[in-house]
Amino acid sequence: MNIFVVNSGSSSLKYQLFRWPDEQPLCSGLVERIGSAQAEITHQVGPAEQRHALAVPSHEAGLRAVVRLLTDGPGALLPDPAAVDVVGHRVVHGGEFFGGPALIDAAVKAEIKELFGLAPLHNPANYQGIEVAERLFPGARQVAVFDTAFHQTLPEYAFRYALPTALYAEQRIRKYGFHGTSHQYVAGQAAAHLGNPDARLITIHLGNGCSMAAVRGGRSLDTSMGFSPLAGLVMGTRSGDLDPSVLLHLLGPLGYTMEQVSTLLNKESGMLGLAGSNDLRDVGRALAAGDARAALALDIYAYRIRQYIGAYAAVLNGLDALVFTAGVGENDALVRARACQNLEFFGLELDAARNEARAPGLRDISHPAARVRILVIPTNEELEIARQCAAL
């Protein structure tokens, strides 16, 4: 079975092709800056990387160019587009409708469209990717895998806000949670590594977006993002948790428009707002050079993670392992050390040398004698999507 995984964003499109059940992709790639004159496709087969600069006016043109790379020339991996059996789509928001992957039909598409209102920055681009793939792979089955689905197991007392009930019942205002595919993947890897399907896990996804989840027995019990991906941890450019009155103050006395508040919270806050860069590598360098803003930003970033570790240890009534993943979580030893500081009370003790050592794959960086494991597990959302497609 050939499974083609597509992650369609507003101006980019990522893809991987799997020949299932082989979990190593045959190829992967990225179409960037769709709609601009400087669009580029990076296509990787094994260790060989090809770059193609070309005009890509639309998602359709981008995916057509990818199909040519897959099916044309001496390096072709497929005889023609009909050889793709399944297209797996990442869709950000599945609302309360989708608690797992869905075979896409007219009703599923209508529901994804219904959710544009709740995810205006993401679902329209995901939807567009589905329509383009339906045209380019008319014989394939199309599957949607939702970022929110894994968190549909949250109990109601965890997902409800203390707002008038009508706002939940009529407007669907509640915690949804995001990054579900990543939390699900690393939680599964961790439970398998521990040999304990009922493991109590705190998964910490630290990338450009950041979120945490409390997971037991493969079920998400709470997560730090909320109604939108703005809530919770300090992120690259997003604020995370904030007193709602700050918004009222911005919109009222300070005269901000809705648009300005949205830009502020989504694009100008987080580490960018605190330290001047959204990239933790820059913040680390600035810290090493003695920059006080960078030091404070990192303190705030780590403090928030530690607060959630405490909260989720309470949610889980104990802890078997902490899991770090994504760009920062997998690579930044200093952030991991700060996030685990002064948590011996919970059985968390980092081994400094193991934390600093670089190695591919799953790593245990806890002190051998510690009560609780601390793991670094590279996330792989594309593989998780392919697995869910195959299972469906």
Ligand code: AMP
């Ligand atoms: P992601 O969203 O998972 O792709 O993560 C992207 C973020 O990971 C970037 O913005 C960087 O801040 C961070 N990152 C990537 N590599 C490193 C590294 N070696 N050290 C620290 N942070 C890193």
